[in-house]
Amino acid sequence: MPQQTIQYSEYASTAAHILQTLGVALPPLEAAGPHLFIHSPIDGQRLALLQCTTVAQTRQQVAQAQQAQAVWQHVPAPQRGAVVRVLGDLVRQHKAALAELISLEVGKIRSESLGEVQEVIDMCDFAQGLSRQLYGLTMPSERPEHQLRETWHPLGVVGIITAFNFPMAVWAWNAALALVCGNALVWKPSEKTPLCALALHQLLQQALQAEGHAPAISSVVLGHADVGQALVEAPAVRLVSATGSTPMGRVVGQACAQRFKRSLLELGGNNAAVVCASADVALALRAVVFAAVGTAGQRCTTLRRLFIHRSLYADFVQRLQAVYEHLPVGNPLAADTLVGPLIDSLALESMQVALLEAQALGAQVYGGEVLSHGRGSYVDPALVEMPSHSGPMLRETFAPILYVLPFDTLAEAIALVNASEHGLSASIFTHDLREAELFCSAAGAECGIVNVNIGTSGAEIGGAFGGEKATGGGREAGSDSWKAYMRRTTNTINYGHSLPLAQGVRFEV
Numbered sequence: 001m002p003q004q005t006i007q008y009s010e011y012a013s014t015a016a017h018i019l020q021t022l023g024v025a026l027p028p029l030e031a032a033g034p035h036l037f038i039h040s041p042i043d044g045q046r047l048a049l050l051q052c053t054t055v056a057q058t059r060q061q062v063a064q065a066q067q068a069q070a071v072w073q074h075v076p077a078p079q080r081g082a083v084v085r086v087l088g089d090l091v092r093q094h095k096a097a098l099a100e101l102i103s104l105e106v107g108k109i110r111s112e113s114l115g116e117v118q119e120v121i122d123m124c125d126f127a128q129g130l131s132r133q134l135y136g137l138t139m140p141s142e143r144p145e146h147q148l149r150e151t152w153h154p155l156g157v158v159g160i161i162t163a164f165n166f167p168m169a170v171w172a173w174n175a176a177l178a179l180v181c182g183n184a185l186v187w188k189p190s191e192k193t194p195l196c197a198l199a200l201h202q203l204l205q206q207a208l209q210a211e212g213h214a215p216a217i218s219s220v221v222l223g224h225a226d227v228g229q230a231l232v233e234a235p236a237v238r239l240v241s242a243t244g245s246t247p248m249g250r251v252v253g254q255a256c257a258q259r260f261k262r263s264l265l266e267l268g269g270n271n272a273a274v275v276c277a278s279a280d281v282a283l284a285l286r287a288v289v290f291a292a293v294g295t296a297g298q299r300c301t302t303l304r305r306l307f308i309h310r311s312l313y314a315d316f317v318q319r320l321q322a323v324y325e326h327l328p329v330g331n332p333l334a335a336d337t338l339v340g341p342l343i344d345s346l347a348l349e350s351m352q353v354a355l356l357e358a359q360a361l362g363a364q365v366y367g368g369e370v371l372s373h374g375r376g377s378y379v380d381p382a383l384v385e386m387p388s389h390s391g392p393m394l395r396e397t398f399a400p401i402l403y404v405l406p407f408d409t410l411a412e413a414i415a416l417v418n419a420s421e422h423g424l425s426a427s428i429f430t431h432d433l434r435e436a437e438l439f440c441s442a443a444g445a446e447c448g449i450v451n452v453n454i455g456t457s458g459a460e461i462g463g464a465f466g467g468e469k470a471t472g473g474g475r476e477a478g479s480d481s482w483k484a485y486m487r488r489t490t491n492t493i494n495y496g497h498s499l500p501l502a503q504g505v506r507f508e509v
């Protein structure tokens, strides 16, 4: 078999051990591909070799999911919630192992990996509570002896496409809601992080079994764009929830629209923060650094554009430089590391390209040095003083680059925040109530997430997550985002003996 001749990562046996402890059986490996080559970003070496799901198998999984859905959708919602509760309990029980797997496969520092698993647990708690609150409205009918109301029903099979950077939490946002809403799931994880997916999927299988439900309610398909395409195009898939790049979302959104199916898109972000003259500088500094360099700049909510009031600009940039000079970059498993590796060498290259472009425009670049190439893609986060709002500052580069610019008036800063094709997340740092409220108002940041005196990343479960414009418009996880996973019917019920028509229409026969 091909894997015998390959040099494996020193973390491969730990990953294999975690999977074994969780009861994950890897799909049998065939000599003929396509295969998925999984690398640990920690050392750039191979972590695992997996068999891809074929397009035909993907269609088959969807067909099985559809059959399972026919039964699952009639299980009372609170009982569906019980499955999600058991899943949450299993995730609690295996929190440390799951977090370690995230660190091995994505390169996140331990604390952030534990945080991601906590996000899965929080989502399960939220969804279980929701399973008794899938409320519809009742409205007064204009007709006597009539009842007008809406009811919510399961939608159909949900296809979930997730990105590498949150390989567990984003699935949980979707899966936990889709399940309590009575839908079966087919999950296509990022081709970079299938091990995290197989681990969580296995725990859901245990939960389904414990509660006496069919395994086909949830399945995982592994592979590249062809597998994703098969999932999107399968007629039984009624909603595709996709997280990833804006170009990917454009393809998925159009394919869904053509087939009149729903899409729920959570795409890129070119997130901004505004530091006003009255800001608490020490607080803003901590918030900015976490948002800009946390997860090595690989969150969709990462802070990429920072606008600083001119009165504070020189001092704030100097303080940022001082922090950036001492950022502990390195092995994410080490206790004092704050910045782990980038996912792969391609990410590192696109970061270097962006920095060169900025320099060519006359920007002043601090940091950004490549620390090791070939054995993991480690890089010093970069702080870039831009001459203007232009060039690479206008696009999302999935790496720790923070572009900074001064501003004079809040109106100017808000215009800069909004001069982006994306609209995910924005923050303001101020002690002026009027500035804060203006920023959150309709005249403020055109984003799905607008924060005051905290950074752009690290949203908690409970609020709806997602953004405007090229971010895709979807809202996931909290608030009433469950409605995307159900279909609404409006019922008008006549409990009288006559037939009055609406709008006063007369039609006697």
Ligand code: UN1
Pocket (backbone or CB within 6 Å): 119, 165, 166, 170, 243, 298, 299, 300, 301, 456, 457, 458, 459, 460
């Ligand atoms: C993502 O990067 O796709 O708000 C999700 C945050 C996390 C989720 C990020 N709770 O930063």
